[in-house]
Amino acid sequence: MASVTGDDILLSATGLTKTFGDFRAVDGIDFAVRKGEAFGFLGPNGAGKSSTMRMVGCVSPVSGGELRLFGLDPATDGPAIRARLGVVPQRDTLDEELTVEENLWIYGRYFGLSRREVRSRAAELLDFAQLTDRAGDRVEPLSGGMKRRLTIARSLINSPEILLLDEPTTGLDPQARHVLWDRLFRLKRSGVTLVLTTHYMDEAEQLCDRLVVMDHGKIVAEGSPRQLIEEYSTREVLELRFDAEDHKDFAEQVTGIGKRVEVLPDRLLVYTDDGDEAAAVVHSRGIAPLSSLVRRATLEDVFLHLTGRTLVD
């Protein structure tokens, strides 16, 4: 694994562990995040991403190992660390009975900002979150995407140095996701360090400079999206679908084509550096799939290779 050193490390973990009774949700992970970086935890539900995020957010005590934010220990300096963090939880924790701007004002007061500061800051953030014309409306009837943007605006009220986002776009429609990604991109460009979890490949590829792949509480790979694909996958993937109950039956017929073949319930994945050429070989063997598709390899392929499972079941 690539090691990260230097003075600009804002967040580091060594042997970080979280247990609930006998269950090890996070099982001795190491990682470090540099200032200005967008760092991701990729993994399926139950991989330990949220438990990790809650420890990093200093709301969940560390069970073992060492965790440092800004060089401080969450066990002793929790409030001082949280004063410098922004948190976007997996589930919105807005007060839906109050208005959009009241939610921002209230939250700013939790950080000890004066009423005047909170008001001017809220106005700027509503503009950033494209919610200015809904400022005086109650939160409850807003769309999921708007609530999410409000949660992000709220998390920025204290100008955080690290923004923690736990599955920021889960449950949103594609358009809302793109709006959100755009906002997160702007944040990153302005120098905010992003730490996020996701089980979406495209999200990880879009947003993360560097990421770790988690499974069963452990880190199974680390690197930039491109590095991970180069290391654990091929450049292209040929997807073959057959008219069959079980695609295993067809796996033998394509052996020798490409570098590796993965069998999924509904398709075969042929890993190769040249998808078109592989498709031509399939054709020349007289194999007739229902459909064949050549695509670029993604992080999904990396995950499949590392764990033998797809990410979103």
Place this chain on the structure above:
Amino acid sequence: MSATTVPTLSGDRAHHGVRQPLSTSERWGAVFEYLLVVYKRTWRGSIIGRFLSPLFFLLSMGVGLGSLVDDRAGGVDGVPYLQFVVPAIVATQAMWVAMGESTYQVLGYIKWNMGYHAMLATPLGVRDILIGHLLSIVGHLTVATAIFMGVAALFGGFSSWWALLSLPVAVLTGMAFTVPLFAFTARQEGDNGFNILFRWVMTPLMLFSGTFFPITQLPVWMQPVAWATPLWHGVESSRMVATGDVRWGWLALHLLVLVAFVVVGWLLAVRSFSRRLVT
């Protein structure tokens, strides 16, 4: 219209770097302020309820039953029934307000809208949340009690200005329920426990804690049950100060019991809140 850069602000706490820590009162004050904003949105509904239900008790028990008791028995120990029962209803109402404020809303902030979780992601801690929320309930109790006492005074429910002391006594009685109830609520998964509490704890307490008749009228074996509950101590204290029939030793003892419920409740509440919210 959208900004291309993220705005930054001057001022210690709105700026990057090490922030100036919040004082204790700033921390619980922020929680209190939030609940005040919530109250601004909901006070109309709660004020009508708080006004009407004790008023019904006042009319039926105090005026209706009272005229019968006064005619037949000349009041209770020489005190007109209305003036006997009103200070007790003041304390009993505080119990009901405490119940209303310490159950569904608290569980909501834990479980449904997760307002406490939002707070804990900031510099605030469990104790700040508890103090801020408990003080807001002191406010609710004060308002509810003051309104009811005002109405009861118009009906002739009090005989002297000493009755004003029933207000702090009622607030203390309410807190003797509220604080342990916070600990109870933080252990609940759903509202089943609340239904049991309302039906099998609060209602019997109201009926058998000396609110409507002295507990000496109860069978001897039932009297110690009343001693163990905060309501009887609240009722007795409120009645003593309102009627002016103060036995100081007893009053001190009653108030001490109420304070003990608050203190023990606080320890339990800190523990169950921490266990529930900081996992």
